[in-house]
Amino acid sequence: MQPHIQVKNLNVHYGRTHVLKDINLEILPQQITVIMGPSGCGKTTLLKTLNRFIELVDGTRVTGQILLDGQDIYSNDVDVTEVRKRIGLLAQRPQPLPMSIAANVAYGMQIHRMKSNRQEVRKSVQHYLEVAGLWEEVSHRLNDPATSLSTGQQQRLCLARGLAIEPEIILGDEPTSALDPISSQHIEKRLLTLKDTYTTIIVTHTLRQAKRLADQVIFMYLGEVIEAGPADAVFNHPKVERTQQYLAGLF
Amino acid sequence: MAAPALFSKPEQGRPQDGRPYKLSISLRNRLNNIAARVFWLITLIPVGLVIAITVALAVRSAPILQSHSLVELFTGTVWKPFGGQFGFLPFIAGTFWVTTIGVILAVPPCLLTAFYLSEYARPITRNIMKPLLDVLAAIPSVVYGVWGMLVIVPFVQKTFMPWMSSHFGFIPLFASNQPTGFSVISGGVILAVMIIPFIIAIIYEILKTVPQDLREASLGLGATRWETITLVIFPKILPGIIAAIVLGASRALGETMAVLMVVGNVPQIPTSIFDAAYPLPALIANNYGEMMSIPLFDAALLLAAFILLLIILTFNVIATLVLQRILGRRGK
Structure with missing residues (x-):
């Protein structure tokens, strides 16, 4: 299988701190790859390099390559907005834009001029709210402000909003950590149904979630990838001692 | 050696001078209460001052209100103190x-600069530009006045x-009815420069109260900085921008020195930006x-002072209330 994303010799420095060290990875299409590890191991930083959010932080330096279908997303002739259109991000906390529920979903489509008329926009809004499993709850109040939704609903709204720009890849930065158990379940269920269409990369610090979702696992520790591979192999037959210790709950 | 007593009694005095080593608890509490009351x-003094000034102005301006009707005073256009005419x-x-x-000229550069510093500028640019702008606010108003007379007029x-x-003389707003540069446009330019910082x-x-996550939510969908500013951040902080402008306007309303030096001081109702005018603060400062x-x-x-005070107080109170609500949200 051709990898969808290849990370080659990636190094990231924040000022003088070396946060990611010589990362080499291959992310397979139509699978859920889970990045796990203790807090501070660099998993969120790794995720942020994938949609170039890393450059929003002052004083960071990125070296190495991240190839999306063979093209380096950090090369000068690549437009950052195009990268972020192809690689969507579901953030830790849902952050609805200060507009209506419908406008939130339509926002990306309008920016990228993806639809030619309002009819199509309205149809897509409904479609993606259905995909995110939110349509039934909000169909009667699409023009209410998005902030009037519960946190769990907001996160599904953010999912719908992200899917509406038709990305190829979904990044999730601990997307359920701010949610109650039932809302978390909703999101996890959605991610599992969506994985046939999208390449999904999820950062999590809960081992159980990793086990529920992962096809591929990347275990990180102190800025390095310790072990990566198919979920079954990493969870059941970890090769590296650190991974064994982590899975046994030693740190 | 004994451990130092935490609650030593007053009579355990310092041997050298015989004074109590420590104040008793009751005395410390009393000091605390006195301090709280003094503070x-x-x-209360500033609050009292505002009330006292307002009352004093009302009382002292009462005589003219008894002999002239409010309508006469506020709609009258003739100012002839010798003839008893006070319009x-x-x-x-x-x-x-x-x-x-002043406000119309100030708002566009203010918005662009504030958004640039907050959304585009690198930290180093921000750290140099922000203090420079604050210095601009510290220039004495009479210096602006002199600059206005030497350059703007x-x-x-x-x-x-x-x-x-x-080019536009046929529009009454831009007609030149008098030959000097002492005009409302000169006053407006000076005011704009003064309220911009x-x-x-x-x-x-x-x-700065807009959460970084909100910016990232928009940028993460592939929006540019510009789209994020115009579609997300600007609508979000619009009430605050209006409050900031009102607060700036209330400063401009009361500004005296710089304006009276360039505005011509002719008691007439201006019809063109090149007409001279005579704002309230200039009237008071020139004649009292x-x-x-x-x-x-x-x-x-x-x-005149009373009217000015009421106008500015109204502006200030409204703007402050709006701003408090917005800035109070920070961190939540």
Whole structure:
């Protein structure tokens, strides 16, 4: 299988701190790859390099390559907005834009001029709210402000909003950590149904979630990838001692 | 050696001078209470001052209100103290003309600068530019006045006014009815320069209350910085921007020195930006203390001050309430 994303010799420095060290990875299409590890191991930083959010932080330096279908997303002739259109991000906390529920979903489509008329926009809004499993709850109040939704609903709204720009890849930065158990379940269920269409990369610090979702696992520790591979192999037959210790709950 | 007593009694004095080593608890509490009361009293002074000034102005301007009706005072256009005619309309109009021009000129650069500093600038640029803007706010108003007389007034007279009247002279707003550069546009330019750093500082503070996550939500969908600013951040902070502008306007309304030096001080209702005007603060500053033998002159000037105070207080209170609600949200 051709990898969808290849990370080659990636190094990231924040000022003088070396946060990611010589990362080499291959992310397979139509699978859920889970990045796990203790807090501070660099998993969120790794995720942020994938949609170039890393450059929003002052004083960071990125070296190495991240190839999306063979093209380096950090090369000068690549437009950052195009990268972020192809690689969507579901953030830790849902952050609805200060507009209506419908406008939130339509926002990306309008920016990228993806639809030619309002009819199509309205149809897509409904479609993606259905995909995110939110349509039934909000169909009667699409023009209410998005902030009037519960946190769990907001996160599904953010999912719908992200899917509406038709990305190829979904990044999730601990997307359920701010949610109650039932809302978390909703999101996890959605991610599992969506994985046939999208390449999904999820950062999590809960081992159980990793086990529920992962096809591929990347275990990180102190800025390095310790072990990566198919979920079954990493969870059941970890090769590296650190991974064994982590899975046994030693740190 | 014994451990130092935590609650030593007063009689365990310092041997050298015999005074108590430590104050008793009751004395410490009493000191604390006294301090709290003194601070409270001192804090009341500014509040008391505002009330006292308002009351004093109302009382001292009462005589003119007894002999002239409010309608006469506020709609009258003739200012002839010797003849007992006190029409305030030209001064109120002059105040709002100059302030309006100042605010209109100030708002666009304020928005662009505040958004640039907050959204685009690198930290190093921000750290240099922000203090420089604050210095601009610290320049004394009389210095702005001198600069206005030396630069702005001649520029208006020799360059701007002739050009505008030859191209747009048919519009009454740009007609040149008098030959000097002492005009509401000169006053407005000075005011704009004076309130710009002030408004920028407030808008910048409001922009800092916008959560970084909200920017990332928009950028993460592939929006550019510009789209994020216009579609997400600007609508979000619009009430705050309006409040900042109102607060800037209330500063401009009361600004005296710099304006009276360039505005011409002619008691008339301006119809063109090149007309001279006579704003309320200039009226008071130029005349109070002189010709006080004219009957009711004193009361008339204090009424002018009273009107000015009421206008500015209203502006300030509204803007402050809005801003408090917005800035209070920070961190939540």
